[in-house]
Each structure stands twice: as structure tokens, then as C-alpha cells.
Amino acid sequence: MSEIDSLKSQLESLQAEALAAFAAAADLDALQALRVSYLGKKGALTEVLKGVGKLPPADRPVIGKFVNQTKQALAQALDASEAKLAVKAKAQRIEAERIDVTLSGRKRGAGALHPVQHGLDEITAIFSQMGFAVAEGPEIEDEFHNFDALNIPPEHPARAMHDTFFVKQMSDTPMLLRTHTSPVQIRTMKRFLAEGDEPPLAVVAPGRVYRCDYDVTHSPMFHQVEVFKVDRDVSMAHLKGVLKHFLSTYFEKDVAIRLRPHYFPFTEPSAEVDIGCVFCAGKGCRICKGSGWIEVLGSGMIHPNVLQSVGVDSDAFSGFAFGLGVERLVMLKQGIPDLRLFFENDVRFLSRMGVAK
Ligand SMILES: [Zn+2]
Incomplete structure (x- = not known):
């Protein structure tokens, strides 16, 4: 397998793995941790890009375009998951803070002589x-x-x-x-x-x-x-x-x-x-x-x-x-x-x- 094909396949499996992880994130904090681990400075994508420097100059634009597509796909998936989780978090907060307005009030007793x-x-x-x-x-x-x-x-x-x-x-x-x-x-x-x-x-x-x-x-x-x-x-x-x-x-x-x-x-x-x-x-x-x-x-x-x-x-x-x-x-x-x-x-x-x- 050529150098460029190997990189492409690395990027494809990275993308597949990332999208699955984003979809499975339990909450917004977990999603934020995933964003850092895939797209951060020391993230998985940066790690793959290190291999681009070793490619012949003619191949670099081809793989560059491919990298950008991967980045974009990851960013879109993150945004979609974030929106979904934000809705879920709001629903949970509303449920937790729910007030039962049908409960009868607590009466203040009338006083009495000692x-x-x-x-x-x-x-x-x-x-x-x-x-x-x-x-x-x-x-x-x-x-x-x-x-x-x-x-x-x-x-x-x-x-x-x-x-x-x-x-x-x-x-x-x-x-x-x-x-x-x-x-x-x-x-x-x-x-x-x-x-x-x-x-x-x-x-x-x-x-x-x-x-x-x-x-x-x-x-x-x-x-x-x-x-x-x-x-x-x-x-x-x-x-x-x-x-x-x-x-x-x-x-x-x-x-x-x-x-x-x-x-x-x-x-x-x-x-x-x-x-x-x-x-x-x-x-x-x-x-x-x-x-x-x-x-x-x-x-x-x-x-x-x-x-x-x-x-x-x-x-x-x-x-x-x-x-x-x-x-x-x-x-x-x-x-x-x-x-x-x-x-x-x-x-x-x-x-x-x-x-x-
Ligand atoms: Zn007695």
C-alpha cells in the first residue's frame, strides 16, 4: 500500500471511530473530552497529520483536501451531538426542578394561649x-x-x-x-x-x-x-x-x-x-x-x-x-x-x- 493510501485509510478509520464515539457520548462534558482527544493540539488527527510531511510534495494537496474533509465531518458530527445533548440536559434539568403545583400548601397554624x-x-x-x-x-x-x-x-x-x-x-x-x-x-x-x-x-x-x-x-x-x-x-x-x-x-x-x-x-x-x-x-x-x-x-x-x-x-x-x-x-x-x-x-x-x- 502506498504512503498516501495508508494515510487515507488511517483517516477513514479515525473518522468512523470518532463519529461512533460522538454519537455514544453520555453528556456535554464527555463530548468536550472527545473533542479534545480527536481535534485538539495533541489529538488523534494531529497525530495522523504528522505523516503528511513524509509524502512527496505532489501528493500533499490531495491528502490535504482529504484531511480537511475529515476535519469538517468531525466538526459537524460534534455540533450535531452537542445540540442533541444540550436538549437532553435541559429536559433533565426541567424534570429535576419540576414543581407539583397541585400539591396543597402548608398552612400556618393559628396560635393558641399557653x-x-x-x-x-x-x-x-x-x-x-x-x-x-x-x-x-x-x-x-x-x-x-x-x-x-x-x-x-x-x-x-x-x-x-x-x-x-x-x-x-x-x-x-x-x-x-x-x-x-x-x-x-x-x-x-x-x-x-x-x-x-x-x-x-x-x-x-x-x-x-x-x-x-x-x-x-x-x-x-x-x-x-x-x-x-x-x-x-x-x-x-x-x-x-x-x-x-x-x-x-x-x-x-x-x-x-x-x-x-x-x-x-x-x-x-x-x-x-x-x-x-x-x-x-x-x-x-x-x-x-x-x-x-x-x-x-x-x-x-x-x-x-x-x-x-x-x-x-x-x-x-x-x-x-x-x-x-x-x-x-x-x-x-x-x-x-x-x-x-x-x-x-x-x-x-x-x-x-x-x-x-
Ligand atoms: Zn386518686
């Missing part, structure tokens, strides 16, 4: 309906209003039991986060007397309180409602009547109550208040530990020292007071087993227990 806030509102409303005025007080208190005026002097063991958070001292007066809502009792009576009023005075004081405690039934921040009434001849019978009405209204059934003697520094006599178990109707269950009774709050007749600390004549007037834990009552009413659920902000709990307004 179960504790709802309980707080509910409890306050019951007392409001009974004629108690709503009062509030500061959450950062001094020792006088939180302890001293409530008959808890500095050496009193109840101070240690309160697990108090003290606030960084800014003045000579030590400040703390109130450990109960009872300071509102002191503040309200003082304000009331300062305005020249005389009892009767009946107040409900809802709010946040703080103690350094955290477990299944304790949280460092929780809610209390303080209720008190001061008048002439207020007795334990009034206290019991108010408690019975309140607890039966709150639990939406006639609940039995019992008062157990207890000790609190700010009331005398003092009583723990139990209700007949709302889960087993007094028969005894796991919640009431088989006793049929559940402790719900502390109460008593306001200690004469407390009345005197704000300037109320304790010979002429008497009063009752009690403080209840809002979380505890909501847990009992809704059957919530762990107090920490209230503060974990788990939306599954909140949307199930929250109350639509």
Missing part, C-alpha cells in the same frame, strides 16, 4: 367574678416585702427553705426575685391604707415567682396566685367557703375539700388544703398515692404581725390568705404528668394543650 397563661386567666377570672380586685406587684423585690413584713425575720428557717435568687446588689437594700406572690399582699394593703381607705379589701394577685429548684414538679420560674381578704370578723368559715367555690368552679365539678393543720409564718392558724382526688373520686389511685386526697394549696388566717407590719389594726380587723401554684392546678386539671413540659416549648405539646383564643 396552657399556663390560660390557667392563670381562668383562675383570676373566677376570683374576679367573686368580687376580688386584681393587683400586681414587682418581680424584683426587697427583703422587707418578700420576708420581713410577712413575719419571716432574717433568722427564720423559712428564708433558707425558699431557695431565693438574689439580684446583684445595686444599693444598700439587698434585692431578690420574689419567691412567692405574697409580697403583693403587703404592697396592696400599704397602698390601700396610704390612700386613706379602710378594709374591706379583697384582692387576687397573679404572677411569676422564682425559686432555685428544678425537677418533675419544680421549675426555677413558676406562677402563683395570691388571694386575700381583710375585713371585720373574717373567719376560717369564709376561707373555706371561698376555697370550696373556687376549686369546684375551676375543676367544673363539686370537689370535696379538707383543711389540714399546718404551719406557715404569715398565717395563724394555717392549713394545707386538699381536694378529693379528681382522678379517682376519692377511691385512691396512683396520682393521690392511694389516699383519695390531693394537696393543692396553703392557706390560713393572716397573722396579726403581718397586718400590723402594714398598719392594719389587728384587733379590729382579720383576714384570710392563700397562695396557689398555677402549674400544679393546670397539671391536675389537664392530666399533665411533668411540670417541665410547660417550659420546653415543644410545639407538639403546646398545640395539643394550648387553648385557642
Whole structure:
């Protein structure tokens, strides 16, 4: 075979091989790699052209024309494959980015009141309906209003039991986060007397309180409602009547109550208040530990020292007071087993227990 025929046949097989490869290219990147390997500076065609230099000068134009035809055929095939692959790539991208417009949208849920806030509102409303005025007080208190005026002097063991958070001292007066809502009792009576009023005075004081405690039934921040009434001849019978009405209204059934003697520094006599178990109707269950009774709050007749600390004549007037834990009552009413659920902000709990307004 002559030199020129050998070159021609090399070019023919190169062309056939290249066209087959272009047609089989999977994507545009693969095609680009093939373009370089056949038509690039170090490509297969350049390699064949090296042989042209060895031909006699008369043969060179003949083979030159043949080379150009091959180049052109390759370029055309590349362009055709490229166009085909570009269409395919676009179709794939459209498929990948496809949006199903028939899918229904995600609804944004309407909010609900936090179960504790709802309980707080509910409890306050019951007392409001009974004629108690709503009062509030500061959450950062001094020792006088939180302890001293409530008959808890500095050496009193109840101070240690309160697990108090003290606030960084800014003045000579030590400040703390109130450990109960009872300071509102002191503040309200003082304000009331300062305005020249005389009892009767009946107040409900809802709010946040703080103690350094955290477990299944304790949280460092929780809610209390303080209720008190001061008048002439207020007795334990009034206290019991108010408690019975309140607890039966709150639990939406006639609940039995019992008062157990207890000790609190700010009331005398003092009583723990139990209700007949709302889960087993007094028969005894796991919640009431088989006793049929559940402790719900502390109460008593306001200690004469407390009345005197704000300037109320304790010979002429008497009063009752009690403080209840809002979380505890909501847990009992809704059957919530762990107090920490209230503060974990788990939306599954909140949307199930929250109350639509
Ligand atoms: Zn029970």
C-alpha cells in the first residue's frame, strides 16, 4: 500500500471511530473530552497529520483536501451531538426542578394561649367574678416585702427553705426575685391604707415567682396566685367557703375539700388544703398515692404581725390568705404528668394543650 493510501485509510478509520464515539457520548462534558482527544493540539488527527510531511510534495494537496474533509465531518458530527445533548440536559434539568403545583400548601397554624397563661386567666377570672380586685406587684423585690413584713425575720428557717435568687446588689437594700406572690399582699394593703381607705379589701394577685429548684414538679420560674381578704370578723368559715367555690368552679365539678393543720409564718392558724382526688373520686389511685386526697394549696388566717407590719389594726380587723401554684392546678386539671413540659416549648405539646383564643 502506498504512503498516501495508508494515510487515507488511517483517516477513514479515525473518522468512523470518532463519529461512533460522538454519537455514544453520555453528556456535554464527555463530548468536550472527545473533542479534545480527536481535534485538539495533541489529538488523534494531529497525530495522523504528522505523516503528511513524509509524502512527496505532489501528493500533499490531495491528502490535504482529504484531511480537511475529515476535519469538517468531525466538526459537524460534534455540533450535531452537542445540540442533541444540550436538549437532553435541559429536559433533565426541567424534570429535576419540576414543581407539583397541585400539591396543597402548608398552612400556618393559628396560635393558641399557653396552657399556663390560660390557667392563670381562668383562675383570676373566677376570683374576679367573686368580687376580688386584681393587683400586681414587682418581680424584683426587697427583703422587707418578700420576708420581713410577712413575719419571716432574717433568722427564720423559712428564708433558707425558699431557695431565693438574689439580684446583684445595686444599693444598700439587698434585692431578690420574689419567691412567692405574697409580697403583693403587703404592697396592696400599704397602698390601700396610704390612700386613706379602710378594709374591706379583697384582692387576687397573679404572677411569676422564682425559686432555685428544678425537677418533675419544680421549675426555677413558676406562677402563683395570691388571694386575700381583710375585713371585720373574717373567719376560717369564709376561707373555706371561698376555697370550696373556687376549686369546684375551676375543676367544673363539686370537689370535696379538707383543711389540714399546718404551719406557715404569715398565717395563724394555717392549713394545707386538699381536694378529693379528681382522678379517682376519692377511691385512691396512683396520682393521690392511694389516699383519695390531693394537696393543692396553703392557706390560713393572716397573722396579726403581718397586718400590723402594714398598719392594719389587728384587733379590729382579720383576714384570710392563700397562695396557689398555677402549674400544679393546670397539671391536675389537664392530666399533665411533668411540670417541665410547660417550659420546653415543644410545639407538639403546646398545640395539643394550648387553648385557642
Ligand atoms: Zn386518686
